[in-house]
Amino acid sequence: MRKWLVGCFLCCWLWIFLICSLAMQVLICRNEAEKCLIETSINSLRISLKVKQADELENILAKKFLRFLSMRAEAFQVLRRKPVQGYDISFLITNYHCEELQKQKLIDFIVQFMEDIDKEISELKMSVSTRGRLVATEFLKQF
């Protein structure tokens, strides 16, 4: 009986030790403003991104655009509805996703997503500036 109890106790401690040693974080920064946090656990992975926001306009555009995407998280499956504190967008990839979807394609998707976010925000910024210029020109014509 005593041996069995000691055995159980040891198993619990080993299990807790294993869980703690499996959970880890990797932070990769490109510079002060752009970074990526990868947090692992036994059955899932959380990837959080902070995108480049050079000025106030990009800040607002990034916030609105990423919020738009996060609200439609079900369509993306691996996207998280709420980003992790301090980041702009988060992905949550679980073991179920790895079983249903191909791992390489998942990685390609996330990389493509990151490239597209930057491209999209630049295009949005350009279209806002163009529109602002057009509106100002039209308005000032009357003077």
Added chain:
Amino acid sequence: MMAGAEKFVEADNAEAIITRIEHKSRKIESLLKQNKPVEALKTALEGSSHMIRDERCKSANWIVVHRALMAIKDVEGMFSSLDPEYYDILMKYLYRGLSTGDRPTCDQCLRIHEKLTERAGLGCILRSLADTVITV
């Protein structure tokens, strides 16, 4: 793994390790003055795989390795003279550098990371991230 005997270092030997790191730092400065950045990096990486648990020792060693890393101008040339046994520990320090967020450090680390992954492969990345015994 590294040249020389692997010693198990206890926390109360931290002062001895820090003295050794300071000595290493002086050696590295002199190597950099002689325009030998690869030798300086090798000196900085040596001894890092010993069991170091003290955070101060890790930080002190990181400062020394950082100094050597930032002095590297020719990354391709560096890899032609760096032994493969240093690849794993270098990768660990690159990830530490990438987590700092400092722009020049991150730029240099990303540059070296690209070339190191080409040379050492994805296994090197996995080994350096998964190793919980020897951390930097």
